[in-house]
Amino acid sequence: MTTVARRALLMAGAGGAAGAAVTLAGCTSDGHRGGPRKPSAAERAAAAEAALRARSASTSRDLLLRYDAVIEGHPALAARLAPLRASVAAQVKALGEGGTAPAAGPTASASPSTPPSAAPSPSRSLTPVRVPADPAAALRDLATAVRATADTHTAALLTAPPEYARLLASVAASGAAHAYLLTEGGRG
Incomplete structure (x- = not known):
């Protein structure tokens, strides 16, 4: 026409x-x-990045649930875990920014002195996290979950756009430090 x-x-x-x-x-x-x-290449790239952001934020949100479960099961560990939990909460927010926003969940505004139970927490998953009765075993399990989350973020680097890849690398490195603090860092 x-x-x-x-x-x-x-x-x-x-x-x-x-x-x-x-x-x-x-x-x-x-x-x-x-x-x-048909969507343009830019639209396809934006959709892929949004999906990656959603998956990455969800992976870290699941780790945050593990921190909450360990703290709930072992209140004596709360002071030790609070700074690590706050870091993961900030990562959830950062990983979801610029793409699909993470579901209502914790924010980095909770201070390390605030008990985790007083900070906003994500809605509980349908499958409760099992926490060993022994505090040392609970920390080892949490460290294993932290390593698995870091590995997932590292694997996502292959498909991430450069700026988001830098964030994922930083979050994965933070996870390695957390795993150390949960296991070796507590000895001595």
């Missing part, structure tokens, strides 16, 4: 406006009719 024909339809008055809208709805800027428009 030419520009002149479109103008003529639009100028046809109130009665012709509805017909013009129906006629113009079938027009596309590239001349193709019917069928859905």
Whole structure:
């Protein structure tokens, strides 16, 4: 449809406006009719990054649930775990920014002196996290979960855009430090 024909339809008055809208709805800027428009490379890249951000934030959110479960099961560990938990909460937020926002969950605003139970926590998953009765075993299990989360973030580097890859690398390195603090760092 030419520009002149479109103008003529639009100028046809109130009665012709509805017909013009129906006629113009079938027009596309590239001349193709019917069928859905294929997303551009930029749109596909943005969708892939949003999905990666959602997965990464979810992975860290699951780790945050583990921290909460250990603290709930072993309140004596709360002071030791509070700074690590606060770090993971900040990571959840950072990993979700710029893409799909993480579900309502903890924020980095909780101070290390605030007991984790007083800080906002994510909704509990359907499957409760099992925490060993022995505090040392609970810390080892938590360290294993931290390492697995760091490994997941490291694997995601392969498909992440450069800026997000830097964030994932930083979060994975932080996880390695947390795992050390949960195991070796507590000895002595």
